[in-house]
Amino acid sequence: MAAEAVRTWRRPPILIKDWRWRWGIYAFAVIYLVLAVSSVEVNWARVYEGLERGWRFLQGFLVPDFTSRWRDIGSGLVESLTMTVTSTIVGVLLAIPVGIGAARNLAPLPVYLVCRSIVATSRSLQEIIVAILFVAMFGFGPFAGFLTLTFATIGFMAKLLAEDIEDIDEAQAEAVRATGASWWQVVNYAVQPQVMPRLIGLALYRLDINFRESSVIGIVGAGGIGATLNTSIDRYEYDSAGAILLIIIAIVMLAEYSSGFVRKWVQ
Amino acid sequence: MPVEQGTVPVWRKRTTAAQWTLWGGWFALAILFVYSWQVMTKDTIWAFVMDAPEQAADLGSRMFPPRWSYMERLWWPLWDTLNIATLGTMLGILIAVPVAFAAARNTTPSLYFVRPAALFIIVASRSINSLIWALLLVAIIGPGILAGIVAIGLRSIGFVAKLLYEAIEEIDEGQVEAVAATGASRAQVIDYAIVPQVLPAFFGISVFRWDINIRESTILGLVGAGGIGLQLQASLNTLAWPQVTLIFVVILGTVVVSEWVSAKVREAIT
Amino acid sequence: MLTVKNLGKTYKTGDRALNDVSFTVEAGQVVGLIGPSGAGKSTLIRCVNRLVEPTAGKIFLGDTELTGLSGAGLRTARRRIGMIFQEYALVERLTVMENVLSGRLGYVPFWRSFSRRFPQADVDKAFALLARVGLTDHADKRADALSGGQRQRVGIARALEQDPELLLIDEPTASLDPKTSRQIMRLIGEICTERNLPAIINIHDVVLAQAFTQRIIGLKAGEVVFDGTPDELTDDVLTSIYGEEDWTAMRRKDGDHHDDTITDEERMAGLA
Numbered sequence: 001m002a003a004e005a006v007r008t009w010r011r012p013p014i015l016i017k018d019w020r021w022r023w024g025i026y027a028f029a030v031i032y033l034v035l036a037v038s039s040v041e042v043n044w045a046r047v048y049e050g051l052e053r054g055w056r057f058l059q060g061f062l063v064p065d066f067t068s069r070w071r072d073i074g075s076g077l078v079e080s081l082t083m084t085v086t087s088t089i090v091g092v093l094l095a096i097p098v099g100i101g102a103a104r105n106l107a108p109l110p111v112y113l114v115c116r117s118i119v120a121t122s123r124s125l126q127e128i129i130v131a132i133l134f135v136a137m138f139g140f141g142p143f144a145g146f147l148t149l150t151f152a153t154i155g156f157m158a159k160l161l162a163e164d165i166e167d168i169d170e171a172q173a174e175a176v177r178a179t180g181a182s183w184w185q186v187v188n189y190a191v192q193p194q195v196m197p198r199l200i201g202l203a204l205y206r207l208d209i210n211f212r213e214s215s216v217i218g219i220v221g222a223g224g225i226g227a228t229l230n231t232s233i234d235r236y237e238y239d240s241a242g243a244i245l246l247i248i249i250a251i252v253m254l255a256e257y258s259s260g261f262v263r264k265w266v267q
Numbered sequence: 268m269p270v271e272q273g274t275v276p277v278w279r280k281r282t283t284a285a286q287w288t289l290w291g292g293w294f295a296l297a298i299l300f301v302y303s304w305q306v307m308t309k310d311t312i313w314a315f316v317m318d319a320p321e322q323a324a325d326l327g328s329r330m331f332p333p334r335w336s337y338m339e340r341l342w343w344p345l346w347d348t349l350n351i352a353t354l355g356t357m358l359g360i361l362i363a364v365p366v367a368f369a370a371a372r373n374t375t376p377s378l379y380f381v382r383p384a385a386l387f388i389i390v391a392s393r394s395i396n397s398l399i400w401a402l403l404l405v406a407i408i409g410p411g412i413l414a415g416i417v418a419i420g421l422r423s424i425g426f427v428a429k430l431l432y433e434a435i436e437e438i439d440e441g442q443v444e445a446v447a448a449t450g451a452s453r454a455q456v457i458d459y460a461i462v463p464q465v466l467p468a469f470f471g472i473s474v475f476r477w478d479i480n481i482r483e484s485t486i487l488g489l490v491g492a493g494g495i496g497l498q499l500q501a502s503l504n505t506l507a508w509p510q511v512t513l514i515f516v517v518i519l520g521t522v523v524v525s526e527w528v529s530a531k532v533r534e535a536i537t
Numbered sequence: 538m539l540t541v542k543n544l545g546k547t548y549k550t551g552d553r554a555l556n557d558v559s560f561t562v563e564a565g566q567v568v569g570l571i572g573p574s575g576a577g578k579s580t581l582i583r584c585v586n587r588l589v590e591p592t593a594g595k596i597f598l599g600d601t602e603l604t605g606l607s608g609a610g611l612r613t614a615r616r617r618i619g620m621i622f623q624e625y626a627l628v629e630r631l632t633v634m635e636n637v638l639s640g641r642l643g644y645v646p647f648w649r650s651f652s653r654r655f656p657q658a659d660v661d662k663a664f665a666l667l668a669r670v671g672l673t674d675h676a677d678k679r680a681d682a683l684s685g686g687q688r689q690r691v692g693i694a695r696a697l698e699q700d701p702e703l704l705l706i707d708e709p710t711a712s713l714d715p716k717t718s719r720q721i722m723r724l725i726g727e728i729c730t731e732r733n734l735p736a737i738i739n740i741h742d743v744v745l746a747q748a749f750t751q752r753i754i755g756l757k758a759g760e761v762v763f764d765g766t767p768d769e770l771t772d773d774v775l776t777s778i779y780g781e782e783d784w785t786a787m788r789r790k791d792g793d794h795h796d797d798t799i800t801d802e803e804r805m806a807g808l809a
Binding site: 032057089143252 | 406408413
Binding site: 446454 | 586588612613614615616617618619620622624626627628629630631635639640641642643644647650651692695699705
């Protein structure tokens with residue numbers, strides 16, 4: 001047969017088998033891209049003008065100026081760090097009951113629903129939006145920032161904690177329950193040992209996130225290094241801005257490195 | 268007469284030394300907390316804090332009902348927001364892929380020069396929030412969508428590259444060995460042995476980041492980088508709270524939809 | 538023809554994996570490499586295609602000295618040596634056909650392999666090989682959809698797609714059940730005879746080695762302690778390689794398999 005003489009081979013499509021769907025999706029993607037790119041209005045003269053500023057910023061980043069604004073940088077940094085520490089501790093402490101309540105295998109249904117909705121609210125509202133509201137209620141300054149980060153920490157930690165609790169080895173909980181232990185004793189003896197190392201790891205991870213966020217919420221008036229950074233960029237003091245960014249990067253690196261170390265030590 | 272206590276062992280959960288370290292650690296943490304709290308609240312005006320419930324009630328009454336008619340002026344910014352997130356994600360991925368291959372221990376061209384440089388790019392990009400990138404870029408290249416796209420892109424590099432290089436480091440080396448043993452070149456080994464193994468992770472990471480970027484691009488307008496955040500900023504400046512409420516609702520809706528899309532796509536891939 | 542001269546390998550940790558190993562494999566000869574775990578079997582065959590860098594001695598494939606090659610020279614040498622792996626080492630997420638065609642990677646330029654546009658001759662060869670190992674219908678399946686025995690056949694097809702002058706085979710049956718193991722060993726033996734192809738099979742199962750190879754090299758602590766025909770491999774020799782063990786009991790266990798052998802052969806005939 002002629003068909004068997006030359007047997008060609010083409011790689012079968014990987015993701016979408018039906019060619020109509022495949023070409024439809026490709027066409028859609030191309031049309032979207034054309035529309036999207038064409039709707040980006042760029043003032044090229046302004047961009048060109050900005051290149052010089054960009055170059056100055058790069059220089060500021062490479063030769064940062066820590067000294068001339070040190071008072072502002074220092075106080076912003078202290079605000080950020082204290083905000084980070086307090087909000088992480090309070091957030092984690094509050095997240096523990098919420099997390100236990102949001103675990104289906106430990107909590108009765110009404111408690112579960114209440115805790116889950118707390119988690120959902122906290123997670124779907126972004127830090128910046130929460131910060132705007134808290135600044136409007138509590139006034140400018142780090143206290144509003146502290147509340148914002150605490151609120152975000154509760155949602156983050158409680159969700160992961162609840163998932164961890166739901167994933168625990170049921171056999172161990174059964175064994176403890178079989179000894180006639182009360183609900184508190186089950187939590188203390190069966191759940192806590194299994195979840196604790198990860199809880200500490202997550203808390204350290206959240207500490208890192210909170211610090212990074214604390215550098216942002218200052219932009220809407222919730223205190224911290226973000227406010228200092230905002231001011232220095234507004235004043236075109238790129239060498240001070242570069243210094244602040246380098247400090248943020250250094251602290252994040254330090255936090256990541258040391259939290260990796262602590263996590264190893266805990267497990 | 269000395270009592271021989273050793274014969275009756277007392278059961279303790281931990282050795283005393285470890286216990287002391289543990290208690291010391293918790294104590295230090297408590298002190299750190301109290302100290303931080305005092306420093307932080309040094310300048311707090313408690314009268315404002317006490318006043319908060321009234322402020323909240325006042326705010327609430329001014330925020331409701333939302334001004335639904337404002338919606339017609341939000342469609343266009345919403346489209347911009349979507350574009351900032353999508354184009355920014357694509358820009359980020361484009362840069363992140365080579366960075367990830369340079370950072371992974373098993374694919375990096377040089378362990379002592381290229382890899383540390385790639386890791387620095389990753390940590391620098393990750394440490395700086397997209398809003399800060401936007402702040403900088405608006406100052407440099409002027410306000411507008413472009414600043415938003417570049418900001419999202421720069422922030423995405425670190426995220427995508429970090430997860431991707433971890434995925435590359437976790438691949439099965441046996442498959443790489445087998446392809447290399449056929450006499451394949453370095454580029455062919457990457458194409459045949461490494462890419463197929465990390466492709467699902469790559470798609471998952473990209474979609475996940477796109478979802479986060481939608482969320483982040485809604486607020487970039489606060490610093491002038493385009494999208495729906497511009498409207499938010501304008502409404503906040505004029506204290507038009509009913510409009511602010513509507514924008515919050517729209518942002519929340521967008522976030523929920525993008526999360527749903529991202530979850531569906533990731534489900535379909537794996 | 539493969540010649541190994543005074544080969545030695547010392548790892549960076551100071552572990553001495555191979556010491557003064559020398560032998561020659563003639564065309565068409567199937568050599569079983571036996572020895573306890575950690576004797577250096579795996580290191581030895583990986584030294585031949587330089588997946589592991591030897592620290593002493595020389596290796597020749599025909600007239601080419603493999604040791605000392607690098608870059609393009611090494612790739613050209615590697616494509617002459619087919620390798621079959623213990624855990625199949627197929628690229629799980631690629632199709633069977635792509636896995637087989639990856640045997641041509643050393644021959645085609647990057648753009649051809651990247652766009653999956655291989656020369657028609659390579660595709661024809663791949664289809665012929667898939668037919669030979671009995672997997673024609675599975676060409677467009679993903680490799681991770683196959684069973685262990687089928688995957689190992691894809692591995693064999695991939696190695697043959699290279700048009701190799703030598704086969705290196707690393708524990709081909711370690712992840713397979715006894716019956717499939719025998720089928721795979723028989724297939725390898727047949728193919729080597731058909732193509733007059735020399736092969737080194739690194740195998741821990743002494744019984745299989747005796748049944749399917751023409752020559753056996755025993756390795757112990759990185760040194761050659763036996764080199765001869767399967768018949769010369771007496772209990773005393775085995776004891777000197779592996780230490781004390783009841784070899785007769787092990788052989789008797791092997792006898793049980795023989796009932797399956799005929800049906801196996803029929804099966805293989807049907808597949809081929």
